[in-house]
């Protein structure tokens with residue numbers, strides 16, 4: 001502790017009063033990921049004064065590293081009037097932002113999953129809508145925002161994780177003849193049925209066999225201490241998906257859809273499936289929602305607009321974000337370097353990061369509602 005440091009007791013009443021006013025002002029700032037003011041959230045606001053500087057610490061319950069400057073600016077604006085004159089007049093501001101990720105309680109989860117704070121499914125009602133692409137970019141985005149993240153490719157029909165992350169042909173290490181060690185790739189811990197398949201493995205496994213194998217990699221992978229494990233679910237809403245949703249004690253699910261009518265109907269099925277097993281739907285991601293003309297740069301909703309938003313409203317969930325139909329997204333995921341890794345500061349990575357923060361913030365909100373009665377939506 002520095003010589004300047006004074007405990008709250010030692011601060012003059014005047015300074016204390018000013019700090020309380022400051023905390024009150026800060027409590028009214030809205031958090032961009034939830035849209036709620038900080039004092040309605042389980043956010044921690046610490047204010048102090050060391051004789052020279054006003055110290056402000058803000059702790060949010062989701063990874064938010066890229067918002068440090070955003071918050072710093074807003075806190076500076078909030079503090080400005082109080083730093084102009086009075087007991088705190090002329091002081092500097094020192095600000096720090098922290099993301100402290102709560103764990104969703106999962107009492108009966110198999111042991112190797114116990115070090116994972118939150119398991120999040122990325123699902124779609126039907127195949128080909130860009131579920132895997134979204135899952136891998138969300139995982140990378142959460143990691144870029146400061147979280148420790150794992151990615152489990154549970155897409156038994158066509159495991160694509162090794163292609164997307166450039167880990168084809170890698171075999172996971174085995175421990176005690178029973179456990180798999182996750183394969184590190186681009187800052188993530190990863191596991192995929194693709195790592196276990198050989199050329200002799202049939203491309204399309206039949207139901208029982210595939211779900212048996214899936215169950216094994218779900219319960220026998222020795223994940224490290226993870227804030228989030230993202231599960232790229234098999235497409236569809238059948239038994240395999242239901243069992244997986246139950247067994248993994250999911251903290252929540254993100255539903256990926258495209259804006260066509262048919263895909264939206266499938267997205268509704270997805271929402272309903274998770275509701276049935278009491279897994280909170282964190283929100284909907286609308287993929288390939290906009291087409292950007294490569295000649296003039298103009299963006300248009302070629303499949304119509306507002307579909308994801310309508311489902312979100314009608315089914316009491318939220319639209320987490322929209323992604324354009326973009327050549328760079330396809331080239332990235334198909335070429336082993338997904339957009340968020342390839343162009344971390346690019347516009348599209350920015351969309352993924354925002355979606356990631358919103359989904360994570362929703363888990364944080366849900367954690368605060370623990371013990372609340374389940375609201376039935378029918």
Ligand SMILES: Nc1ncnc2c1ncn2[C@@H]1O[C@H](COP(=O)(O)OP(=O)(O)OP(=O)(O)O)[C@@H](O)[C@H]1O
Pocket residue numbers: 124126127128129130131132133134155158160235287288323324325326327329330331333334
């Ligand atoms: N926003 C996008 N813009 C352009 N291409 C995209 C976009 N999202 C996904 N793709 C491409 O579409 C194809 C299908 O995507 P992906 O494999 O993620 O879908 P999926 O829903 O997981 O499919 P499956 O049901 O086969 O698992 C891939 O070639 C991917 O690169």
